[in-house]
Amino acid sequence: MYEGVIGSLIERLGKLPGIGPKSAQRIAFWILEAEKQDIDDLANSIVEAKQKIRFCNVCFNVSEEDLCRICRDPRRDLKIICAVEESKDVIAIERTREFKGRYHVLGGAISPIDGVGPDDLRIKELLKRLADGVVVEVIVATDPNLEGEATATYLTRLLLPMGVSVSRLASGLPVGGDLEYADEVTLGRAFEGRRRIQ
Amino acid sequence: MYEGVIGSLIERLGKLPGIGPKSAQRIAFWILEAEKQDIDDLANSIVEAKQKIRFCNVCFNVSEEDLCRICRDPRRDLKIICAVEESKDVIAIERTREFKGRYHVLGGAISPIDGVGPDDLRIKELLKRLADGVVVEVIVATDPNLEGEATATYLTRLLLPMGVSVSRLASGLPVGGDLEYADEVTLGRAFEGRRRIQ
Numbered sequence: 001m002y003e004g005v006i007g008s009l010i011e012r013l014g015k016l017p018g019i020g021p022k023s024a025q026r027i028a029f030w031i032l033e034a035e036k037q038d039i040d041d042l043a044n045s046i047v048e049a050k051q052k053i054r055f056c057n058v059c060f061n062v063s064e065e066d067l068c069r070i071c072r073d074p075r076r077d078l079k080i081i082c083a084v085e086e087s088k089d090v091i092a093i094e095r096t097r098e099f100k101g102r103y104h105v106l107g108g109a110i111s112p113i114d115g116v117g118p119d120d121l122r123i124k125e126l127l128k129r130l131a132d133g134v135v136v137e138v139i140v141a142t143d144p145n146l147e148g149e150a151t152a153t154y155l156t157r158l159l160l161p162m163g164v165s166v167s168r169l170a171s172g173l174p175v176g177g178d179l180e181y182a183d184e185v186t187l188g189r190a191f192e193g194r195r196r197i198q
Numbered sequence: 199m200y201e202g203v204i205g206s207l208i209e210r211l212g213k214l215p216g217i218g219p220k221s222a223q224r225i226a227f228w229i230l231e232a233e234k235q236d237i238d239d240l241a242n243s244i245v246e247a248k249q250k251i252r253f254c255n256v257c258f259n260v261s262e263e264d265l266c267r268i269c270r271d272p273r274r275d276l277k278i279i280c281a282v283e284e285s286k287d288v289i290a291i292e293r294t295r296e297f298k299g300r301y302h303v304l305g306g307a308i309s310p311i312d313g314v315g316p317d318d319l320r321i322k323e324l325l326k327r328l329a330d331g332v333v334v335e336v337i338v339a340t341d342p343n344l345e346g347e348a349t350a351t352y353l354t355r356l357l358l359p360m361g362v363s364v365s366r367l368a369s370g371l372p373v374g375g376d377l378e379y380a381d382e383v384t385l386g387r388a389f390e391g392r393r394r395i396q
Contacts, residue, residue: 002289004262005250009243015236017228018221022379029286030215031244032251032260038213039248043241045207046229050237052203053230062230064202088227091200 006032058129060105060122062087070094070102077101082139083126083155085109085148089141101139104129109147110154116147118154126155130162137165144171204230256327258303258320260285268292268300275299280337281324281353283307283346286378287339294382296389299337302327307345308352314345316352324353328360335363337392341377342367354395365392 002010006028014024031039055061056068063069070076070090080101084090090103106121129135140155142148152168159166171189173182182190200208204226212222229237253259254266261267268274268288278299282288288301304319327333338353340346350366357364368391380388 003267005243005247006260009247012236012240012243015240016225018224023216025286025289025378026216027214028247029260029284031247034248036248038210039244042210042213043244045203045210046237046241046244049203049207049226049229050232050234062204062227069201086227088223091223 055105059103060107060125061090061103075100078134080137080139081126081129081135082141084141085143085151089143093141099139101137106142106151109142109151111147111150121151123155123158127158127162130159130164133163135164137167139167139169141169144169253303257301258305258323259288259301273298276332278335278337279324279327279333280339282339282377283341283349284378287341290378290380290385291339291389294386294389296386297337299335304340304349307340307349309345309348319349321353321356325356325360328357328362331361333362335365337365337367337389339367339377341375343374343376346377358395364395366395368392 002025009031010021010024010028013019013027014021016024019027052064053062054064056063056071057066058071059068061068061070065072077100080099081104082093082099082101083104083106084093085106085108087105090105093099093103104122104126106123106126108116108121110116110118110121126138130138138155138159140152142151142155156166156168170193171186172193173179173186173190179187200223207229208219208222208226211217211225212219214222217225250262251260252262254261254269255264256269257266259266259268263270275298278297279302280291280297280299281302281304282291283304283306285303288303291297291301302320302324304321304324306314306319308314308316308319324336328336336353336357338350340349340353354364354366367385367388377385
């Protein structure tokens with residue numbers, strides 16, 4: 001029903017992930033009514049991000065330079081690498097301030113259904129980083145779902161023979177959650193991984 | 199946690215209606231991975247919409263020219279005006295193909311809580327359109343919620359003394375809902391069964 005400029009705006013907004021036709025329409029009309037400066041800034045940000053953002057040469061995290069902020073930081077421990085699926089996961093882990101090593105962004109997880117095999121991930125690049133023997137531990141922090149577990153298992157098999165210690169993030173009850181709402185698998189894992197208090 | 203270009207992109211996306219921080223992050227990473235052409239098209243659409251879209255001089259519907267497509271159409275009945283809150287509502291009603299008259303976009307509804315009074319709506323402009331006596335009926339198609347009903351009541355009081363017939367969309371619209379989300383059949387029925395107010 002929408003034609004011309006507004007029609008193509010709605011159509012293009014509708015291609016964004018998680019934006020259906022109604023949301024696209026809502027955003028389009030919001031754009032028409034917003035301050036011109038805000039809209040120009042938004043459009044510039046979109047183009048600029050596309051132009052300037054690339055991937056770190058070492059860890060493949062998003063970066064505006066050859067090396068990302070974390071790989072450039074001399075205070076980060078070179079002996080530990082945390083392998084994650086996406087750059088988003090790097091941010092999530094950084095927020096905890098628990099991890100002082102460096103990262104390796106795999107670019108996804110093994111998923112035969114989606115046609116993603118080990119060769120589609122940056123696994124070779126990870127192995128290369130281990131070649132000089134500096135790294136002593138790899139934490140495999142892929143998602144705790146089917147694809148993430150499969151990727152972790154695959155990686156573990158490759159990494160153990162190289163003499164590095166391999167670990168996986170603990171599964172268990174989310175802090176602040178209710179025990180009664182935990183699913184069976186999570187609760188089972190929480191039992192398995194229980195820590196003795198004394 | 200996000201810095202530089204990607205940080206400002208996420209921040210700006212997060213200002214869009216219905217987009218929270220997580221969605222903004224998801225869209226930002228989608229943009230980084232999408233085809234450059236698609237992203238340029240999206241950014242251009244946003245800027246172009248802002249530049250080219252204005253409001254119809256007669257009915258205040260969104261338009262790329264002085265007169266909107268509907269006001270330019272000589273086949274539309276000049277004797278009936280359908281008053282709606284937003285341009286989105288025009289599209290919703292057009293989709294039903296029930297209405298052959300013209301529109302008047304009020305620009306919102308009376309809402310004391312949001313500080314929107316009758317003077318903030320394009321009511322004077324509607325009364326002006328009735329001055330020459332051509333229009334014989336005004337269908338008040340404001341949303342079937344508190345603000346929409348208040349606006350309809352206010353309009354009815356102004357319009358009836360001018361000798362035009364005033365009607366309101368029939369029930370069939372879910373009370374408390376938004377007109378723009380009604381499906382075509384419901385909205386079509388509502389047009390068919392519109393009740394004359396006096």
